[in-house]
Amino acid sequence: MLCKSRKESDEIRILRHLNNRMTLTEKDKQHFLNLAKGYEGEVLFDSLTEKLSCECYNLNDLLLQVGGTLFQIDTLIILQGTIYACDVKYHEGDYVYETDKLYKKPRIEVLDPLLQLKRSNSLLRQLLNKLGYHFALESYVVFNNPQFTLYQAPLNKPFIFPTQVNRFLQKLDSTPSKLSSKHKQLADKLVSLHITDSPYRQLPFYEYGKLRKGLTCSKCQSFEFHVKGKNCVCKDCETLEPVVSAVIRSIEEYKLLFPNEKVTTNVIYEWCKMVTKKRIRAILQENFTAAGGHRWSYYE
Ligand SMILES: [Zn+2]
Structure with a gap:
């Protein structure tokens, strides 16, 4: 049963809009592509875990804190006897594992997923103990991109490779599990502790005047999107x-890009272009709540 769903973070959404309306630096663009790719992998894994038919609680995308230290859990599955925490890695291409380090071929060192896993596993255990739950905890790194290959893969690490993902989930599914109110309390508690505003956000500086x-x-982000009567049509x-x-x-x-700015007819008229002021005013009046006085009214 799904207790917490995943949604695209504001960071990815903002970066996507910025990428469309200005030129991002190579570094920012890479950061955006990495986030978007990671999210794609997580959603793909969700589509499998949501099919589990055993008694379990699924919690996706948790950002938690214990003793002032933040940690993230991509996927948490609570079964009767055991809690499974998965870190999903959607790496693509050929990788090599050597002396406890992960390299993308030919030799670019990437963040060690095991270090991250150990850290989040230990912090999650601390949190569970603090909350008074003493379930067994198993943590895994799930590599779920079918285009991923790991050379010299070690046998004794908690890795789940693309060809093993289905079997891993089948194993969970066939584990006898009967959930009680105690499990429900834990799931509710973790959802309530989830931190929504991630302090990890990495956004470039941007300003209204410089955005296109x-x-x-909505589908291809093209600006070749023209008004024809009651509709907009994409030329692309x-x-x-x-x-x-x-x-x-x-x-x-x-509003997402400029949360502190007021939404007025004039601003939106300039922002949307191609749509008459009269139409913008009508849309604002009908779909947003007016605030402020008559001449200076803005919408929330
Ligand atoms: Zn289009």
Whole structure:
């Protein structure tokens, strides 16, 4: 049973918009692509864990804290006797494991997933003890990209490779498990302790004046997205979307990028382009709550 779902972080969403509206540095772009790729792998793993039919609680994407130290758990599965914590790695390509280090071929050292796993495992154990739960805890690094190969893979490490993911889940599924109110309490407690505002966010500096303005296609992000009557049409992928929905989407994007700025008719008119001020005003009035006085009204 799903107790906590995963959603795309604000960091990925902001970076995606920035990548579309300005030129990111190579480093920022790489950071964005890594995050997006990691998220893709996690969602792929979720699509498998959600099919588990044994009695279990699934908690996806937890950011927790114990004694002032933060740690992240990609996937937590609570069964009657054991808690499984998985760190999902969507690495693609050929890797080598050598003297307790992981390299991408030919020889680029990447962050050791075992170090991360040990750390989060130990912190999770501390937290569980602190909360008064003494379940067995097993932690794994799940490599779930079918295009991943690890040379010199060690036998004695808690790695689950692409060809083993299904068997791993089948094993969980066939483990006898009967959940009680104690398990439910633990799941609820962990969900309530989840920290939503990640302090790990790495965003480049950006400002309104330097961002490209205009409505963008919801499917391919193209700016070739033109108003035709009641709809917007994408010249690149032919996606059709009602103007109202495209403008609302664009306003949400503006609010995400500039959470401290006021949403006014003039600002949104400039931000969306191509849509008349009259139409923008009507959309704002109908879909957002007006605040402030008459002439200076803004929307929330
Ligand atoms: Zn498109």
